[in-house]
Amino acid sequence: MSTSFALADLLTSGSWQEDAACRDADPELFFSNDETDREQALSYCAACPVRVECLEHALATREAYGIWGGTDETERKRLLRRRRRAA
Numbered sequence: 001m002s003t004s005f006a007l008a009d010l011l012t013s014g015s016w017q018e019d020a021a022c023r024d025a026d027p028e029l030f031f032s033n034d035e036t037d038r039e040q041a042l043s044y045c046a047a048c049p050v051r052v053e054c055l056e057h058a059l060a061t062r063e064a065y066g067i068w069g070g071t072d073e074t075e076r077k078r079l080l081r082r083r084r085r086a087a
């Protein structure tokens with residue numbers, strides 16, 4: 001499975017994805033284990049006008065890999081746990 005292709009597909013599918021700051025970025029940055037790549041991906045997210053929408057999508061679909069909405073896998077797991085406890 002290549003998750004980076006999934007991101008590329010998602011980012012051409014319309015709605016909020018059309019405003020994504022990472023639209024023309026290398027998707028590999030968002031799924032790399034290299035810390036420099038991940039920091040670069042997060043810098044796109046920091047300036048992204050659809051960060052909240054992206055994060056909510058990743059949480060709703062339980063995206064297990066990559067940088068989404070300015071979060072990594074561990075941060076999303078933490079957010080989901082916190083939401084479950086608050087529900």
Ligand code: SF4
Nearest residue numbers: 020022045048054069
């Ligand atoms: S928040 Fe990050 S991953 Fe999501 S669309 Fe924006 S730049 Fe891309």
